Amino acid sequence: MNSTGELLSQVIKGDRKSIAKAITLVESKKPQDRALADDLLNALPEPGENTLRIGISGPPGVGKSTFIEAIGQKIIEDNNRLAILAVDPSSTITGGSILGDKTRMDILSKSDETFIRPSPSSGNLGGVGHATKDSVQILESAGFSVILIETLGVGQAETEVLEMTDIYLVLLSPGGGDELQGIKRGIIELADILIVNKADGNLEATAKSTVLDYKNAMKLQKPRHENWSVPVLSISALKSKGIDEVWEEILNLKNHLHSNNIFIKNRSSQDEKWQKKKKKNLIISMMESEDEILEKIEKKIIESDKQLLKKFTDWIKSIFKSRNS
Ligand SMILES: Nc1nc2c(ncn2[C@@H]2O[C@H](COP(=O)(O)OP(=O)(O)OP(=O)(O)O)[C@@H](O)[C@H]2O)c(=O)[nH]1
Ligand SMILES: [Mg+2]
Numbered sequence: 001m002n003s004t005g006e007l008l009s010q011v012i013k014g015d016r017k018s019i020a021k022a023i024t025l026v027e028s029k030k031p032q033d034r035a036l037a038d039d040l041l042n043a044l045p046e047p048g049e050n051t052l053r054i055g056i057s058g059p060p061g062v063g064k065s066t067f068i069e070a071i072g073q074k075i076i077e078d079n080n081r082l083a084i085l086a087v088d089p090s091s092t093i094t095g096g097s098i099l100g101d102k103t104r105m106d107i108l109s110k111s112d113e114t115f116i117r118p119s120p121s122s123g124n125l126g127g128v129g130h131a132t133k134d135s136v137q138i139l140e141s142a143g144f145s146v147i148l149i150e151t152l153g154v155g156q157a158e159t160e161v162l163e164m165t166d167i168y169l170v171l172l173s174p175g176g177g178d179e180l181q182g183i184k185r186g187i188i189e190l191a192d193i194l195i196v197n198k199a200d201g202n203l204e205a206t207a208k209s210t211v212l213d214y215k216n217a218m219k220l221q222k223p224r225h226e227n228w229s230v231p232v233l234s235i236s237a238l239k240s241k242g243i244d245e246v247w248e249e250i251l252n253l254k255n256h257l258h259s260n261n262i263f264i265k266n267r268s269s270q271d272e273k274w275q276k277k278k279k280k281n282l283i284i285s286m287m288e289s290e291d292e293i294l295e296k297i298e299k300k301i302i303e304s305d306k307q308l309l310k311k312f313t314d315w316i317k318s319i320f321k322s323r324n325s
Helices: 003-013 016-027 031-043 064-077 098-104 132-141 155-162 182-188 201-219 243-259 262-289 291-304 306-324
Strands: 052-058 082-085 114-117 146-152 167-172 193-196 232-234
Touching: 003 016, 003 031, 003 132, 016 031, 016 114, 016 132, 031 132, 052 064, 052 155, 052 243, 064 082, 064 098, 064 146, 064 243, 082 132, 114 132, 132 146, 146 155, 167 182, 167 243, 182 201, 193 201, 193 243, 201 232, 232 243, 243 262, 262 306, 291 306
Parallel strands: 052 146, 052 167, 082 114, 082 146, 167 193, 193 232
Antiparallel strands: none
């Protein structure tokens, strides 16, 4: 058996070391790893519809990791195996809060039913890597039925996580009036369930009025899914208050998506987009590694058609621009 075949069978058995190795392989940008990663991904079983991929978004420090620790325990109690892609947005700022996240997920990190993968946020806003969706597929093949992806709710990262999850949760802190302005307006528009965290101690009353503010704001807004009105809930992740209600709403939405055929449609359009994106990235990395190929193409085009050259270089520039934006 070749090494990819062995790795795959170990992944399917749920061997933790092999799962980590497989994820490292699909994350690798080394050309020699790409072929192996593609072999592995092509050999993975088709993902089933019984899994649930949940994005957890919100501004820095709102309590995403603490919330995951709390709801994660509920998810396991409900007989699920749980994987967490603990994309660690602040690690670029603090230079290493992955350790912080591990301590914030103390109980989960000791659970046999849980796999936590802190993804490096190397240069990629919010830490969502080029391989996150592939990692999800690996984790599902290994028998994890619920996947949580934590992301910082800004810009490109939030859209990317939106495009690889079935359900998108947004966490906000009490004192919402100001948050309705500016960037936070953008993330609440994407929420399937809106959660006001830190409803404890002297923030409890503010949290309650913030819920009302958001409920009013949501009335003016078209939900992402037809016939789904976005619930606004207040919780305390730290004190594990309101967590059961969030899980209940997640399951309600899951049923809604399945019974209206939205679930499967959403997944197949996500897969299509992902494949396109991977092809685009492949072309870019080939271009980057092979400068002379680009020069050769340019020369050939110069000989034949100058206008075509302009179109071609504009296209290349637009790819780089969209990639860097
Ligand atoms: N009072 C209170 N504090 C909380 C609650 N949830 C989280 N915190 C605190 O808020 C701080 C940040 O929590 P994290 O869970 O790391 O927040 P995060 O959103 O994951 O942060 P980043 O990953 O850095 O964006 C920590 O000091 C937590 O203890 C809560 O429900 N109530
Ligand atoms: Mg965190």
